Amino acid sequence: MVNTTILNLEQDLPDTANLETATFGMGCFWSPDAQFGSLPGVIRTRTGYAGGTSAHPTYRQMGDHTETIQVEFDPVQISFEDIVREFWRSHYPNRDAYKGRQYISLIFWESEEQRRSLEKLKKEKEQQLNEPVETEIRLFDGFTEAEERHQKYYLKRYPKALEQLAELYPEDSLLTRSTFAARLNGFVKGFGSRQQLLEECNSWPIQDKHRNVLRQVLMGLKW
Structure with missing residues (x-):
């Protein structure tokens, strides 16, 4: 968890x-x-x-x-x-x-x-x-x-992934404003790869504990 x-x-x-x-x-x-x-x-x-x-x-x-x-x-x-x-x-x-x-x-x-x-x-x-x-x-x-259903539309077509992301983003507004969710929404539509996203996470100016959480979630996502 x-x-x-x-x-x-x-x-x-x-x-x-x-x-x-x-x-x-x-x-x-x-x-x-x-x-x-x-x-x-x-x-x-x-x-x-x-x-x-x-x-x-x-x-x-x-x-x-x-x-x-x-x-x-x-x-x-x-x-x-x-x-x-x-x-x-x-x-x-x-x-x-x-x-x-x-x-x-x-x-x-x-x-x-x-x-x-x-x-x-x-x-x-x-x-x-x-x-x-x-x-x-x-x-x-x-x-x-726009209405919530139109935000990160392609990501929301994967309910299993959304269940896991709900731990990070318990409110829809947090998912909409999330950089990580924006990248995942692009990924499932065919823009970029998991490896590219992992590498980008390494370059983000965030705390190491946050980076580790994102990498853990990304590698463990079930679609």
Whole structure:
């Protein structure tokens, strides 16, 4: 049995004040949550709704919002430009690929530096595609977190693993905000390997006792 009182990974990872945020939509939010959650330097991910005017959007009543993912990342390890390049590399960013606003290509900026980066990288992508990029680019104006069942969706398809992780994350909100869970969600979707995750755990700025718990859980998970 894992003693959950010794594990508080969120306190050990980089100070939230030093993190940056990227919010974007690129189709159904389940796969991007797994994909970006697997990237070293990404600390937290969550799915949600953004970009519209409808109050209190939900999955069943999204209104004019778009399915989005919000990523918190450590800019020392991965840059906003790295995130954006991965965003545009991973989907076709033009409107004729989607139906309605739910699944459009959408990305927000939160600072002038991010806006300038988006302008530069958009030109790069247009040169690669040899056609205009129609991604909607706009100032960030709010994000509504999606329902619990849409957070770490692929990981939650493995109830045996969830039972074991419940010792570490007894509340759903803790699982949603967990870096370790983000990596596992990516792993079960096919992003990265167990060995890569073990090696990354070794590089995290966490206490040795916490690292040992994570390695123990990772090696013992039953899917």
